[in-house]
Amino acid sequence: MKKTTVLFSMMLLAGFVCLPNSMRATGRLEGRLALLPVTASPAPMPAAPQGKTPQWKSRAEYDAFQAFVKESDAQKRVSLIQDFIKKYSDSDFLANAYVAEMQSYVQINQTNNAIASANKALAADPNNLDALSYLSFTFPYTFKPSAANAAQELSTAGKNAEHGMEVLQTLQKPAGVSEEQFEKYVQPKTKRAVFNIAAGYAALMQKNYTQAIKFLEAASQDQPENVLIYSFLGQAYYNESPREVNKAIWSLARAATLAEAGHSQNAAELKKSFSQVYEAQHGSDAGEESVLTAAKTSDGMPASFNVAPPPQHAATGDTYLDGFYKIEDALMVGGDTAEQNWSQLKGQPLGLVGHVDSVDASGDPKNILVRVDITPDSQGKSGTYDIVLQDAQPNAKYLQPGDPLRFQGNIAAYTTTPNFTLTLSDVKIDEAVLKAAQEKAAAATQKKKR
Known part of the structure; x- marks a missing residue:
């Protein structure tokens, strides 16, 4: 038996995916588009370009x-705004007109048109909040x-957001506007969030965790009840290097509980994401509900919060035994991670050595x-074994408990x-071992005849 067989399977283990599919930064959102709070009037407070006081050029x-x-009719308003823009393209209030158009499109649920109007407003006034x-x-x-210009869009969005924060910080109250009116219009905490x-989302998609x-x-400081923030935070912490798994789990638990409390259509998916990451870390779902309960009432992760990983086998120095333990550890983690690991292992060749526990040739x-017994825990305990070989070699029926053997086969199934226990199919047991078993059986038969 060549040692390369077991080493090949061990190399597969090094590439196992520990990240649940749902936690990859793919751009999927846990939420839906809603209306951003806007002013009651379709036209915002006039804001002048820097260094210039806006003026009407004519009555x-x-x-x-x-x-x-x-x-009051949004559709009619759009038509009037477009007439204004066409006729007064040099107006000091052009950006305000585009914002009014943007808000009108928001009212009639035409998001793409609203975005186009916002971009035109920004072209007219780069500081338009x-x-x-x-x-x-x-x-x-x-x-x-997947868009061809995705990288450019991410860069632009990040710059817009950071510039927005700069404008918000330096924004001054116009003359004649009360503090209450200014605060109500600007909504600094909402806009800052x-x-x-x-x-944060742009950086997440750029893998700048x-x-x-x-x-x-x-953002969570301004909006501690925002599902989207904690969903993104969970992804960022999980993808960060080194991975901050406890913070990821807490953030995902917070997102799941907020979504459930708000009857979000994504509540089930968010809870599934939390469960996958929790089980990948812990090896089982034990303790999940207590984490969800704690996250429901607190937006901050307790300093003592820790989800312990499942125990791993220590290296023994035995290549074959360590190879078996690595496979066991990879499949005993449970959840999405175990499924991904199994998809890589199933059908792969594996060669080991062990001792016969029992043989069933009755079928x-x-x-x-x-x-077959591989581990010390199974050896010496009849009926407890680590591997089941599905063998078509006729002489396999002569094997006896305790017989040493070498074998190789393809990984076919497992139970926990x-x-x-692993099951191997298409098995080939070393012919010398089978021949020795046959000869031993023949000698025992002859001895009985005497």
Whole structure:
């Protein structure tokens, strides 16, 4: 038996996926697009370009602006706004007109048109807070990772979000506007959270997990009840290197419980994501509910919070025994991780050595079951074994408990109870071992005849 067979299977173990599919940064969102709070009026507070006080160039321009401001029908308002933009393309209030158009499109659920209007407003006024906040708000919901210009979109979104935070920090109250009106219009905590979420999401998709965590943690300070923030945080912490698995699990638990409390359509999917990561770390679902209960009432992870990993076998120095233990550890973790590991192991060749526990040749003569002890726990305990060989070699029926043997086969199945057991198919037992077993059986038969 060549040692390369077992080593090949051990090399497979090194490439096992420990990240559940649902936790890959794929751009899938746990939420749905809703309306960003906007001003009651379809036209925002006029904001002048830097260093310039906006002025009406004529009474007709002012009247045309007021006409769409007073229009209550959003569809009619869009038409009036477009007429204004076409006729007064050099207006100091052009950005405001585009924002009014953006908000009108939001009202009639035309998101793509609203985004286009926001971009036009930003072109007219790069510091327009309404346009920056709307673009940042919608980006995580509308971004498509497979798009040809995805990298450029991520870069632009990140810059818009960070610029929005800069504008928000330096924004000054216009003359004649009360503090209460200013606070109500600007909504600094809401907008700051929107910008941090967008910047965090862009960084997450760019695989800059450290930056993503920085922005998303800041967002959680302003909106500790936001499902989206904790869903993204869970992904960022899980993908961070080194992985911060406890923070990932806590964030995902927080997202799942918030989604459930809010009757979100994504509640079941979020809970599944949490469970997959928890079980991949812990090896079972024991303790899951207690984590969910704790996360339901606290947005901050307790300092003592820790999800212990499942126990792993220590190296023994025996190549074959260590190879078996690595496979056992990979499949005993449970959950999505075990499924992924099994998909890589199934059908792969494996060669080991062990001792016969028992032989069942009572069924199909081309499918003799040879049960084998590999581990110290199984050796010496009749009926407890580690591997089942499905063997078609006729002389396998002569094997006796305790006989040493070498074999190779293809990994076909496994069970975890009452103890971990692998089943190999297409088995080939060393011919010298089988010949010795046959001769031993023949000698015993002759001895009985005497």
